[in-house]
Amino acid sequence: MFTNEQLAQHIINQFGDAVSDFDDPYDLLTFSTTREQIVALITYLRDEPALQVNFLTDITAVHYPDSPGKEYCVVYHLHSFVNNFRLRIKVFLTADDMHIPTMVPLFAGANWMERETFDYFGILFDGHPDLRRILNMEEMDYHPMRKEYPLEDATREDKIDALFGR
Amino acid sequence: MVSEELDTTKQNLPAEQGPVQYVNELTTLNLGPTHPATHGIFQNVLQMDGEKIVSGEQTIGYIHRAFEKIAERRPFYQITTLTDRMNYCSSPINNMGWHMTVEKLLGIDIPKRAQYIRVIMMELARIADHIICNGILGVDTGAFTGFLYIYQERENIYEIYEEICGARLTTNMGRIGGMERDLSPTAIRKINEFLKRFPAVLREFESLFNRNRIFMDRVVGVGGISAERALSYGFTGPNLRAAGVDYDVRVMNPYSSYQDFEFDIPVGQSGDTYDRFMVRNEEMWQSMRIIQQAMDNLPEGPFYADAPQYYLPPKQEVYKNMEALIYHFKIVMGEIDAPVGEVYHAVEGGNGELGFYLISDGGRAPYRLHFRRPCFIYYQAYPEMCKGLTLSDAIVIMSSMNVIAGELDG
Numbered sequence: 001m002f003t004n005e006q007l008a009q010h011i012i013n014q015f016g017d018a019v020s021d022f023d024d025p026y027d028l029l030t031f032s033t034t035r036e037q038i039v040a041l042i043t044y045l046r047d048e049p050a051l052q053v054n055f056l057t058d059i060t061a062v063h064y065p066d067s068p069g070k071e072y073c074v075v076y077h078l079h080s081f082v083n084n085f086r087l088r089i090k091v092f093l094t095a096d097d098m099h100i101p102t103m104v105p106l107f108a109g110a111n112w113m114e115r116e117t118f119d120y121f122g123i124l125f126d127g128h129p130d131l132r133r134i135l136n137m138e139e140m141d142y143h144p145m146r147k148e149y150p151l152e153d154a155t156r157e158d159k160i161d162a163l164f165g166r
Numbered sequence: 167m168v169s170e171e172l173d174t175t176k177q178n179l180p181a182e183q184g185p186v187q188y189v190n191e192l193t194t195l196n197l198g199p200t201h202p203a204t205h206g207i208f209q210n211v212l213q214m215d216g217e218k219i220v221s222g223e224q225t226i227g228y229i230h231r232a233f234e235k236i237a238e239r240r241p242f243y244q245i246t247t248l249t250d251r252m253n254y255c256s257s258p259i260n261n262m263g264w265h266m267t268v269e270k271l272l273g274i275d276i277p278k279r280a281q282y283i284r285v286i287m288m289e290l291a292r293i294a295d296h297i298i299c300n301g302i303l304g305v306d307t308g309a310f311t312g313f314l315y316i317y318q319e320r321e322n323i324y325e326i327y328e329e330i331c332g333a334r335l336t337t338n339m340g341r342i343g344g345m346e347r348d349l350s351p352t353a354i355r356k357i358n359e360f361l362k363r364f365p366a367v368l369r370e371f372e373s374l375f376n377r378n379r380i381f382m383d384r385v386v387g388v389g390g391i392s393a394e395r396a397l398s399y400g401f402t403g404p405n406l407r408a409a410g411v412d413y414d415v416r417v418m419n420p421y422s423s424y425q426d427f428e429f430d431i432p433v434g435q436s437g438d439t440y441d442r443f444m445v446r447n448e449e450m451w452q453s454m455r456i457i458q459q460a461m462d463n464l465p466e467g468p469f470y471a472d473a474p475q476y477y478l479p480p481k482q483e484v485y486k487n488m489e490a491l492i493y494h495f496k497i498v499m500g501e502i503d504a505p506v507g508e509v510y511h512a513v514e515g516g517n518g519e520l521g522f523y524l525i526s527d528g529g530r531a532p533y534r535l536h537f538r539r540p541c542f543i544y545y546q547a548y549p550e551m552c553k554g555l556t557l558s559d560a561i562v563i564m565s566s567m568n569v570i571a572g573e574l575d576g
Contacts, residue, residue, distance in 0.1 A: 025508045026270055054397055055413075057512075058521060058543075060536040077510060077523070077538075081397075081413055088510065109400030112546045120234070135227035135575060144235060151239045 002085055004029040010051070015041060021090075030088040035100045038076075038091050042106055045078065045087070052082040056103065059113035061121045065147045071095040074123060076103075093123065102128040120145035192220055195557070199228055203306060203561045206571025210548070210560075217556045222549035226542075230575040237535040241500030242268050243342055243478070245535070250336035252539060253573040256295035256516035257337045258287045258327070263513035266421055267522040268342045271509045274473045278465040280344040281423040286357065286460045287330060287339060288422070288513075289453040293364075294323045295516030296404075296446040299568040303443055304375060306565040307384045312374040319367050322360055329353040343477030344470025354461075361458055368450055375443070382440065389551045389563035390438035400543040403518025405567060408445045409437030415514040426463075427456045439566040475502060500530050517541050517568055541573040 002010075004024045008031070011019055018037040023030045033041055045053035057077040064071055070092040078087045091100060102125040103110035114125040115134040122143035125131055133140065142149065193216075198209040207228040213220040233248045240248075249260035262284045269276060276284075297320045301313035324334040329352050331339040340346065349357075375381050391401070396409040406413055414431045416424040432448035434441025470477050474493050483490035496502055506528040512521040521538030544567065552560040 026510075028510055030508070056400060057519070058523065058536070058538045060523060062525060062534045075523070077521070081411070081418070084418055086510070107400065108395070108398040109543050109546065112542060113400075116542075133227075135230040137227070144232065151235055 032090045035091050039101045053078045053080040055079040056107040061117045063147045099124045101126050219552045241530050246338050253570045255298050256291035258291040258339045259515045261339045265340050267511040271507050274471045276471050277468050279467045280469045282460045284422050289456045290323050292453050293450050294320050296450050300446050303565045312371050316371045326356045343473045348469045385439040388439045388559045390436045399547040402540050404445045408434035408441035415512050427459050429456050442566040539573045541569050545569050
């Protein structure tokens with residue numbers, strides 16, 4: 001069993017400057033890396049006998065329109081069944097260059113997770129075998145989970161959001 | 167004269183052709199979107215070589231309702247109704263999973279009694295979920311009787327839900343901070359009756375299927391997946407355990423006092439349809455054990471946490487107590503702000519690890535909410551599991567994977 005500090009130290013020893021922003025909100029080790037390093041990092045975590053992070057729980061993304069240069073964040077949740085710890089890895093991308101390498105060669109299950117993330121946010125996973133929309137229809141010409149698409153019609157006058165703190 | 171007669175008989179023969187040309191051509195078969203065997207609306211475009219499946223491609227999203235987008239505008243307590251509609255065969259597990267995610271974010275400790283009631287409801291939901299999956303697997307193999315007998319018990323579980331929360335299918339059960347009401351004497355009676363009656367029914371169900379020659383011929387060795395491939399595909403829940411990996415969120419990351427209960431994790435070996443069926447059956451027995459233990463050791467005490475700014479106050483209080491009225495108004499109008507934070511919480515749903523990834527920016531609604539839906543992730547292995555098998559095998563594989571369209575499309 002590892003504590004979060006030991007894990008963080010282990011990863012820093014291996015990757016040095018390529019990993020940053022270590023934190024453990026609600027006891028789940030979280031850190032950031034770059035898209036150049038993400039494949040090497042996850043391959044290492046998976047194949048290192050001491051860690052054995054053998055399960056990709058989830059891939060998703062978050063849109064932060066108000067932070068220039070870090071508009072999109074791709075979030076990977078990983079889990080080691082052998083040592084029973086979870087990891088959260090973030091990769092920040094800029095809005096004008098939304099490319100990131102695919103995880104499909106490492107985990108077959110990444111296929112649809114990445115298609116969903118592409119569908120929702122328009123993040124381009126380089127090397128993905130079949131990067132098409134999955135839940136929304138093909139004809140859709142925007143990526144609906146971005147923050148610039150409000151859920152309700154902004155021109156409506158019968159609902160005054162300010163009254164309800166929205 | 168004779169030759170003329172010969173000519174007239176020749177007119178009735180087919181025109182003479184060269185040797186028959188065999189063309190190596192595949193048939194495209196649309197299994198779905200509205201096929202009775204898909205149990206929901208999703209499409210499989212199968213390439214068939216005669217009866218054999220060569221490859222398949224899925225089209226999903228027919229009932230995509232954009233829950234993640236809707237959730238970004240809803241106050242936390244209104245998101246429970248969205249989770250109901252994901253895996254609608256076991257809504258209470260989804261509801262409780264969401265409540266626990268928010269409670270983790272807020273840092274609320276839940277009293278033991280509420281945790282035990284939640285465990286009872288989640289295990290009842292698991293039984294209901296597995297009854298549906300295994301019963302319908304029987305129907306898809308032509309065995310209607312088992313389905314017919316065991317479905318009465320699902321009805322009885324729904325009556326218990328009704329007693330706990332007033333609803334049957336989309337339960338909206340529990341509240342952030344506990345349960346909305348305590349177990350009533352009727353609910354306790356119904357749960358105890360269920361515990362007494364169900365073992366005989368389940369034994370009968372097992373005796374109809376487990377060693378049934380016709381059933382076994384249809385399912386043994388069909389749609390197997392190795393543990394390695396299952397892990398790579400992100401399988402969780404009974405489907406992963408059937409492949410021989412003993413991963414269960416209830417044991418690995420216990421929540422809601424699961425560490426207090428003694429139960430076993432059944433695992434299979436080959437990950438085929440029969441193993442999935444057997445694992446689900448055994449899980450029903452284990453759920454019975456958990457419910458029995460929870461009922462025997464049900465702690466006394468409150469059924470909700472002391473967190474008045476988040477837990478909707480009892481209605482009687484609202485009528486006579488000023489603070490309760492204020493909190494009632496604030497919660498219902500969605501004016502309660504949550505702290506800033508980032509939470510991942512997973513529960514063992516009917517189909518596997520149901521995860522909630524919640525980012526709060528300190529507002530009234532989540533900044534981002536992502537559901538890790540087990541169906542969505544493991545259903546992508548379906549073409550690989552059907553490859554080289556026949557169409558009738560594909561039907562039972564889909565049935566035994568328990569793909570729920572609501573959870574698939576989110």
